[in-house]
Amino acid sequence: MNNFSSLKPLIPYIKLTAMSFFFGGVFVAGKTIVGEVEPAIAAFLRFAIATLMLLLILLWKEKQIPIPTPSQFAGLAALGLTGVLGYNLCLLIGLETVSSSRSSVIVASxxxxxxxxxxxxxxxxLTRRKLVGxxxxxxxxxxxASHGSWNNLTDFSSGDLAILVCAIxxxxxxxxxxxxxxxxxxxxxxxxxSAIGLTMLLPFALHTADFQTVRSLGTSAWIAIMYMGVFGTVCAFLLYYQGIQALGVIRAGAFINLIPVSAIILALFILNEEIDVSITIGTLITILGIFLINSRQKTAIGTNQ
Structure with missing residues (x-):
């Protein structure tokens, strides 16, 4: 019991680290299905799977589905618009022309x-330490994500713009x-x-629907879509919001910078990409930055901590 109590303060950080790896896998999974299925359909299938799972989990835990107030529903609709419709359409559109590594570094903004x-x-x-972090x-x-070469980040394209909008x-x-x-x-x-975003995605999916393409998707494509629905949405979204609830938006958001690290590590095992010195050094710098953001400092800029 004492050992568990000593680890309890670390739980939000462990959850957010796991979140970054789940999100990193989305870039690899998303890259494997571009060209096989339209972005709107892929996003719709992802959130159809996620919404079904989330509803089952909610019913299991709460025994009913809570009904939000009108003001709460407005906030939830904004979440569906930004985190489901906007984020996922822009991500999958961007991945059609942008590599998973390059996409992950733009998301690092x-x-x-x-x-x-x-x-x-x-x-x-905002403290000075957080700024440095x-x-x-x-x-x-x-x-x-650049593998230590600035040339890998030049020539901004429309696909890069889509990923940048995705980050916003x-x-x-x-x-x-x-x-x-x-x-x-x-x-x-x-x-x-997820449910509201799924509803928003429906018109886009129907507009581009090619049901023959969906029926002909191979096993690897369905595995990728299932991964994005289960791990890249249900697990990652829940862990992220639990992290925000425990640490706040800025401190939890810092873990987004682990996504390029996790994406490249996963690509190493799945796509047989190599890890070079820049990845090792960049990972250590990223971890140091996250440590500074999540450490305490007495004096904040313009106010007290």
């Missing part, structure tokens, strides 16, 4: 957007989620957001 939005809309206080963690993520959508989802979590649990919030 997430903590910057999250921090700016948190300061502007949530009144979060954000700079280090983003730099480490860029070093990892996720930052919005994170900040809006902080409001929603004041009155609803992570499970209820993620379930409703």
């Amino acid at each position: 997430n903590p910057v957007f999250i921090t700016l939005m948190s300061v502007l809309f949530l009144g979060d206080r 954000i700079g280090l963690s983003v730099s480490g993520a860029i070093l990892v 959508c996720w930052a919005s989802y994170s900040v809006i989620g902080r409001y929603v979590l004041n009155s609803l649990s992570p499970l209820v919030s993620v379930t409703y957001a």
Whole structure:
């Protein structure tokens, strides 16, 4: 019991680290299905699987489906719009032309957007240590995904723009989620957001629907879609919101910078890509940045911690 109590403060960090690996796998899984199925259909299938699982888990835990108030529903609809419709359509559209490594480094800009939005809309206080930590963690993520060569990050394309919009959508989802979590649990919030986002995705899926293509999808494509639905949505979204609830938006958002690291590590095993010195150094820099963001500091910029 004493051993468990000593580990309890680490649980949010363990959950967020696991979240980053689940999200990293989405880039690898998403890359395997581009070209086989339209982005809107892939996103719809992902969240159809996720919504069904989340509803079953919610019924099992709560014995009923809670009915949100009108103001809560407005927040949940905003979560569906940003974290499900916007994020996933832009991600899958971007992955059609952008590599998983390059995509993951653009997503590494997430903590910057999250921090700016948190300061502007949530009144979060920004310490010098957090600023340094954000700079280090983003730099480490860029070093990892670029493999130490600036040339790998040049020539910004329309696919890159889609991934950047995807990052902004996720930052919005994170900040809006902080409001929603004041009155609803992570499970209820993620379930409703997934269901509402699924409804929003339906017109796009129907517009591009090619049911023959869906019927002809191979085993590897269905495994990728199942992974994105179960691990990349149900597990990752719940762990992320639990992390936000425990640590706040800025500190939890810093773990987004582990996504390029996890994406490349998973690509090593799944796609037989190599790990070079830049990945090792970048990973260590990213971890140092996350440590600084999550450490305490007495004096904040313009206020007290």
